[in-house]
Amino acid sequence: MLNDMNCNKIDAALLQDYLEGTIDPVEKIFVEGHLSICKSCRRQLSELKLIFWELGDKSSYEVEYPRELNEISSKLIDRVLGTEEKSTTRKVVDMQISSLKMSQKLLKYIPGAKKTPGILKKASRGLAKGVTKSVTKGVKKMLSAK
Numbered sequence: 343m344l345n346d347m348n349c350n351k352i353d354a355a356l357l358q359d360y361l362e363g364t365i366d367p368v369e370k371i372f373v374e375g376h377l378s379i380c381k382s383c384r385r386q387l388s389e390l391k392l393i394f395w396e397l398g399d400k401s402s403y404e405v406e407y408p409r410e411l412n413e414i415s416s417k418l419i420d421r422v423l424g425t426e427e428k429s430t431t432r433k434v435v436d437m438q439i440s441s442l443k444m445s446q447k448l449l450k451y452i453p454g455a456k457k458t459p460g461i462l463k464k465a466s467r468g469l470a471k472g473v474t475k476s477v478t479k480g481v482k483k484m485l486s487a488k
Contacts, residue, residue, distance in 0.1 A: 349382040357387050361394060437480065 352373060359365040360373045377384050420427075428436070 349380050351376055351380065352383050352386075354386065354390070357383065357390055361387065361390050434480070441476070 356365070356369065356373060360370060365373065377387065
């Protein structure tokens with residue numbers, strides 16, 4: 343017989359499955375047979391029962407939700423649906439990206455630009471500077487309008 347205080351025959355996961363009733367029928371027979379002779383495993387099963395009983399009593403649970411939860415959830419829903427309000431900074435960045443993309447498309451139509459890459463670089467720098475200046479002016483107008 344096994345009366346060892348440090349029994350290694352049954353692990354805690356198997357005892358937990360036994361307690362929850364999710365154990366395989368063959369394993370159940372083994373566990374019940376072992377529990378009838380092993381004091382250490384019976385004690386471990388009793389401790390698990392106490393833990394489950396304490397966790398099962400939900401009357402002592404107090405759940406506090408953060409104040410920001412409603413705001414976060416509504417922003418997340420808006421983002422998923424694509425209806426979120428963009429910040430001024432995001433609008434400016436999007437305008438600048440759009441302007442740069444359009445200027446790159448424009449450069450494709452400059453005669454001789456494809457044959458002479460140096461001209462293309464120079465033109466793109468000039469366009470980028472122009473776009474940046476116009477976006478900066480737009481931002482200043484947006485900020486002064488508030």
